[in-house]
Amino acid sequence: MPSIRDVAAAAGVSYQTVSRVLNDSPRVRPDTRAAVRAAIETLGFHPNRAARALGLGRAPGITVVTSNTMLYGYASTLQGIEEAARTEGMAVGVRVVESDSPAEIKQTVDYVNDPSAGGLVVIAFDPAGTAVLEALPADIPAIAATEPVAPDTGRVTIALDERGAAADATEHLLALGHRTVHHVAIPSEGRSSGRQAGWRDALSRAGAEIPEVVASGWDIRAAYLAGQRLAGDPDVTAVLCGNDDIAQGVRRALYDAGRDVPGDVSIVGFDDIPGSAFWIPALTTVRMDFVGLGRACFLAAVAELTGQPRPETELTPPRLIVRESTAPPRHG
Amino acid sequence: MPSIRDVAAAAGVSYQTVSRVLNDSPRVRPDTRAAVRAAIETLGFHPNRAARALGLGRAPGITVVTSNTMLYGYASTLQGIEEAARTEGMAVGVRVVESDSPAEIKQTVDYVNDPSAGGLVVIAFDPAGTAVLEALPADIPAIAATEPVAPDTGRVTIALDERGAAADATEHLLALGHRTVHHVAIPSEGRSSGRQAGWRDALSRAGAEIPEVVASGWDIRAAYLAGQRLAGDPDVTAVLCGNDDIAQGVRRALYDAGRDVPGDVSIVGFDDIPGSAFWIPALTTVRMDFVGLGRACFLAAVAELTGQPRPETELTPPRLIVRESTAPPRHG
DNA sequence: CTGGTGATAGATACCGCTATGTACCGGACA
């Protein structure tokens, strides 16, 4: 592997000049710059990222801290970050923190508290991510992708505003004639999280009864169990699910209990995972632009890392997609 | 951030001795070692990964090259790698290569051809991954997670043997009384790939007609289109789908054409994605241990990186899970 | 003609660690 000294020799300059060219310093004469560029090209030189990180004090890359890489919201956010990083030629690392146990938080913080981790994007949709955020030393550049109402950690925070869309979904159900809407929550969901708050907003605006929230795990099996409880209650005619996986478990539980969707019960999901349009019935759900969220976080993290002002980015807001899983209740 | 010199000063030794302790060199007296360890602990010292990579010549981490991070097989493999890396305290990076266009392959190779990328695991389920493998300089340590019959690149290759399970799935359908089994292929699938080869194996063993393979894209919409073609053909009574997403598209197309599953048509998927057990009908599919594959690749990559002999790892073989989407043909 | 000035580019120091050569110690041996 050629180093900048090889390039310098080939171009007939000192290696510091090569460094200047690499970093777009203005203090290089155009013809010198061209000569160096040519030498770089012919030698196939690429700067060593480790050396660069050492010299710079911090790596010009991003590491993503997340509690999960498979769930749709997390994975899509990661994808958005990766895409944005790749177009900038930046490295991206991944570190998952499965729980908010003190030991694991400490390990994670130790891991990312290393100059070669570069800038951080913490996907803080849940307690594990939030705990990392809180435990992070203040001097390490980090951006949080969060729930809209995440606890204030003094960090730059970017969130998708799902509250309005959750209210829209609930109102859609109410408008169809349902007396109220039940809610099955995902584990990351706090009482005042966007999804739950929007649901409450709509219900109280309509003067509808606010049923107790049914908690579920991430696992579809857990959602199935939650669905069974709901299926047993004939008053349940509309369910807003914390995400599309939950909706899938609930829907199957309803089916097994002999309750038709949307004939007997309407269901709405959250996220718009790729398959939801192909379900039978196709799922009414809220489309979330996680990829855009990831992109925005990346941009903000780079700004944080380089000390530039935070860029303004537009996020496309969550939006209700009405499909086949919602209908008027049977007894109007 | 304390450096090894700080630790050395605190422990009353030279910093080289601290380095020895960090690298478990035997040439350190036990009490010296203990003193250094204590100093490390009290100072909260953590070695700088960038400096380490520079000194070592190669970073002690893994970067995963993949064409996708969202599709189940890819994402699960990545998850397996990440989990294994994390238990070893190793860094993992991600680099996606979307296509096998020469420009993109070159960019990707340049990116990973850097000491700080560490060891490589290339997820080579498709042409993009395979192209990277072929373009990779021989001296860079890499392991390939592949289709069983990937072209020989002279690299260590680890694969899940899906051929047998694909044959099992096909035989299951044949045993139910279907005259033959149609196949909808995913883009990564070559004519001689495990899934397709197993399907052919079973069909020819049974002396059944081998229908033309129906190609689909990764997108469920593409699978829906493929499904529409199949739905129009009354001779189609059993379909082996390249993966569960394909199965979802095909199933919906069948539904829209008024053909019942499994009454009129039986379908089998591949992968056993989390939701498939909750579909209506629950999907008969082949369970793949991608996480195990990822773990094995990680272990092999570390061995490659450190020059140790390649560890023997057992992969749990793909296995058919029979659920509700398969049944005897109506006029069985 | 001389000193000042801006534009370039070279020289030096350093980032934090690994690897290897060298010096020192005490004990075993002749």
Add this chain to the structure above:
DNA sequence: TGTCCGGTACATAGCGGTATCTATCACCAG
């Protein structure tokens, strides 16, 4: 008692860059 030796720790020399100080040169004004 002198010598050799294994065991241990220190000294030195990089790894490949960045940052900054300094030197050189051409050009201009006084």
